[in-house]
Amino acid sequence: MSPKVSDEHKMMMQDKILSASRTLFSKKGYHETSMDDIVKVSGFSKGAIYGYFKSKEELFFELQKRNAAMSLDGLKSLIAQEKTAIAKLEKAADLVFASICEVSEEVCRMDLEFQLASSRMPNMRKEFKKQQMIIIKLLSDIIANGIEAGEFKTDLDADNIATILVGTIGGLSNLLVTTDMKLDWDKIKDAFVSTIRDGIMR
Amino acid sequence: MSPKVSDEHKMMMQDKILSASRTLFSKKGYHETSMDDIVKVSGFSKGAIYGYFKSKEELFFELQKRNAAMSLDGLKSLIAQEKTAIAKLEKAADLVFASICEVSEEVCRMDLEFQLASSRMPNMRKEFKKQQMIIIKLLSDIIANGIEAGEFKTDLDADNIATILVGTIGGLSNLLVTTDMKLDWDKIKDAFVSTIRDGIMR
Amino acid sequence: MSPKVSDEHKMMMQDKILSASRTLFSKKGYHETSMDDIVKVSGFSKGAIYGYFKSKEELFFELQKRNAAMSLDGLKSLIAQEKTAIAKLEKAADLVFASICEVSEEVCRMDLEFQLASSRMPNMRKEFKKQQMIIIKLLSDIIANGIEAGEFKTDLDADNIATILVGTIGGLSNLLVTTDMKLDWDKIKDAFVSTIRDGIMR
Amino acid sequence: MSPKVSDEHKMMMQDKILSASRTLFSKKGYHETSMDDIVKVSGFSKGAIYGYFKSKEELFFELQKRNAAMSLDGLKSLIAQEKTAIAKLEKAADLVFASICEVSEEVCRMDLEFQLASSRMPNMRKEFKKQQMIIIKLLSDIIANGIEAGEFKTDLDADNIATILVGTIGGLSNLLVTTDMKLDWDKIKDAFVSTIRDGIMR
DNA sequence: GATGAATGAGTTTTCATTCAT
DNA sequence: TATGAATGAAAACTCATTCAT
Structure with a gap:
């Protein structure tokens, strides 16, 4: 051994x-x-x-993989603590907004770099897609369970909603680093959560 | 002369x-x-x-400015054709999703490049922020009008909702280029529009 | 133009x-x-x-091409001055031995480098082969003419003899640079010429 | 001990x-x-x-020494089996051409490498010279014996002829690896042997 | 103004050799 | 004595920018 x-x-x-x-x-x-x-x-x-x-590229690639794995683990363990679908989603939103505000720029910029690299390097792209898929699936499952449990509207497409959520989170994170906008992230989070809640709950 | x-x-x-x-x-x-x-x-x-x-940087910078100006003009003239707030927002969503699907990757990658550049170059960042602010303001005004006109819930914060919308759109666009996900953008648009509608309309 | x-x-x-x-x-x-x-x-x-x-390789390649072209031109113009086949061959031997003795090491080492490169780089190999073929053909034609003119034995294979001559010259040149042997090149030339002469003339 | x-x-x-x-x-x-x-x-x-x-250089140097020693032993034992000078030379030619054809490229390329190294590294050069001298001496002795025995012309300079033979063999070997020329080595060997024979025998 | 040859600091990567364990 | 991780000088090559014509 x-x-x-x-x-x-x-x-x-x-x-x-x-x-x-x-x-x-x-x-x-x-x-x-x-x-x-x-x-x-x-x-x-x-x-x-x-x-x-x-190579430098491989180093970068490996960094992305480990970062993503860590983030995913954190997200999963946090979500596991909640029972209802809506609570899980809110917990996820908490985590993401917290990382946007606290860990702040460094992590978000890194994400941007990875996204850009993904759009050019085939290997990276494949890996990045896989990671995004995992997160989308995670959220999608929660949403599907929420629909089944009667928490959410029955006419929702879980996958699409999950995709939109992932997109929104990524987009807001990018907004943070590409602008200096001193946004009130707490309020944005609240607006986000309540909009989504009203949009999907019955 | x-x-x-x-x-x-x-x-x-x-x-x-x-x-x-x-x-x-x-x-x-x-x-x-x-x-x-x-x-x-x-x-x-x-x-x-x-x-x-x-310099190369200035050239890039200038390109971004002109691109943004063109996009904004298109958006404005499209929005002007509609009366109700919700119709304006839907028209805007149409335009954005159309450009994601049709013009597709090339434009979206360019946006990513700009976002990244913005996160590093102070001048670029300032300009980018200004542009994002303008779009957010545009949407925010529409939403504010919608609230006033009784179309939307009265407890909404127009600025925050607008920020979320801009973030979502940017995030979905990035998702397109960083993954090869063959997404059904029409359905995503529908899900997006109806979620938002349910989330903000009364 | x-x-x-x-x-x-x-x-x-x-x-x-x-x-x-x-x-x-x-x-x-x-x-x-x-x-x-x-x-x-x-x-x-x-x-x-x-x-x-x-690239460095291309530079080296080009150098070889120009060197070879110059050598070949010199050889051709010298040979053109003679009438009989044996005189042409002797003139060629003169030139080669002169370059071995006078221009000496620098040129011969360069040749060795080229040979080695030829044995590894496909492009170089192709070019080198072409050059060697041209010289062999040159000598082969002289020998063939000599056979026709009755100067040389009738059972000679012109191509093979020419190949041997080229090989010998190259080998002796290499011998010069790879050893310090203070050889009496004049005598070697005489021995070479007379051996060949006796070997091929009738 | x-x-x-x-x-x-x-x-x-x-x-x-x-x-x-x-x-x-x-x-x-x-x-x-x-x-x-x-x-x-x-x-x-x-x-x-x-x-x-x-060092790497010493390793290479040692390899050359052992290779050369092995080749020389093979040559000597083969030659020892023959009585007449011409038979010995032909046997030597057989061996060399056999190795060019059979063992082929690998060995010949190695030789080229050694020649090149010899032309740059003083130690290597000294050793290589020694080795070449030994072979030349070997052939020279055979030729001298042939002259004495009345097999060969009396006006030959044994050393010079031997030098030429060694040069020719080396040159032809290089020709093999530096070009892809699909030569008929059997015929070249015959031409070589008969040219030499006619050139030196009486 | 327009041109494009020239610049040279800066980049990624390799590899013979050393030396602490 | 044996190991192989670590070293770091040196290599080939790039490219934004300048400037003589």
Whole structure:
């Protein structure tokens, strides 16, 4: 079982590098972040980094995967705590708006970078699609359950509503980083939640 | 008087260059488009292009401004044809979903590029914010009128709803280009419109 | 006809770069010569060199082509001055041995580099083969004429003899650069010429 | 006594490493073969290889020495079976042409690599010269014996003829790998042997 | 003004070699 | 003695920008 130790170690080292990269990518963007920057900030040598990731692109790709996995885990565990569909959705909205406000720009910019990369790099695109699908499915299932349970209108298409929700969340997140709009996110959240609630509940 | 003629001429020349750039930027992205690409496609010389724009960044910036102005004009004239607030909003939704489906990827990718650029370049950000504000204000006014006219619920915050709408539209557009999801945009539009309608109408 | 001026100028510039590269490649070898070396020695900038040759490999390839063309021209004009087949062959031997002795190492090393490159790079190989074929054909024709004219034995296969001659010359040239053997090239030439003469004349 | 065992062991280990390197160098060339390649193919660790050879260059150098020694042994034992000088030479020609045709490219490319290295690295050059000298001496002695025995013309210079023979063989071998010429090596061998025979026999 | 050749700092990536374990 | 992760100098190549003509 020696590979386990080795793999764990590798994971840890990769995480250290990714951690440094995360800050840089979100601050300066993918193109503007050079491997030299990552070398400087991470404290690893050029060769070491290339030992752990075979290219800048792969490093970026891996970062996206791990970020997404973490976010998804957080979302899932939060949702699991609630019983009703509407409560689950509200909890999800809470989390997302909280991350927009608190973790704020860094994470949101990173997301934008990933979206852009996804629109150009086939591998990234495939992965990103998969991730979005998972989230949409997650919400879609909640909505479908809500319909079944009589919480929501019966004529809703769960998938489409879920897609719209994901789109809205992403769009609002982007709005935050692309403008400096000092928005009152609490009120926007309330407006969002109540609009959706009125729109889908019966 | 001569400056006027000269300015008009300058504008025309700039438009020719921007037109070539638009295609390139949306197809390949900002970073992957080189000035040499623009030289080749536009037919202008290096020196000429630098005569009309003082840097690649400025060229990109200018392109965004003109694109936004055109889109806004289209939106405004379309909206002006309708009387009721809800009809205006639906017309706006039509336009946006049409551009997502028809003009499709190219335009949406361009938007992503702009959003990303906005999140890094202060000038761009300022401009982008201004543009978003204008659209939000446009929608907000419609909503406010709708409230006043008794079309919509009275407890709505027009600005927040407008922000959400703009976010949703942007998010769905990004979803299109970052994933290959073969979504049924017509149904999504319907779901979007009816959710919103139920959410805001009384 | 403006391209003519431009093309001539381009050729001249390329020649200047190639000239500097020739020295470097023959002194240090292909792999050991960096583009920075060429920049330093040629006085051109990085960008300028890449403007004239799209890669180090292409530069090397072009150098080989021009070298070969020059050598071939020299050989042809020398041979044209003689009447009999044996005299032509001897003249060719003179030229080759002279270049081995006088121009000496630099040219011969360059040849070795080209041979090695030919054995690995498909494009180079094709070009090298073509060049060798031309020389073999040149000699083969002389020999065939010599056979017809009754100078040489009638049972000779002109192509094979020509191939052997080309091989021998190349091999001796390599022997010069790969060893420091202070050989008496005049005597070797005499031995070569007389062996061949006795071997093929009747 | 322990050094003897140790030395033998070292030799064996070195041979294993060299064996893996031989394949790599001949397939990909010296520069294109990395130490990592050798690690992968040989199964030895980086450190182990550097324990047995102090550099890539030395490894290459040692490989050349052992290759040459093996070839020479084969040649000597083959030649020893023949009585007359011409029979010995023909046997030598057989061996060489056989290796060109059968073992073919791989070995010949390796030779080219060595020749090139010889032309740049003083140590290599010295060794290569020594090896060539030995072969030339071997052939030269045969020729000298042939002259004495009345087989060959009396006015031949044995050393020069031997040099030419070695050059020719090397040149033809290079011709094989640097071009794809589908030559009829049997006929070339016949032409070679008969030309030489006619050129030197009385 | 217009041109496009020239610039050179900056980019990603490789790889022979070392050395702590 | 053996290992292989780490090193970092050096390589090929790009491209926004300038400026002599």
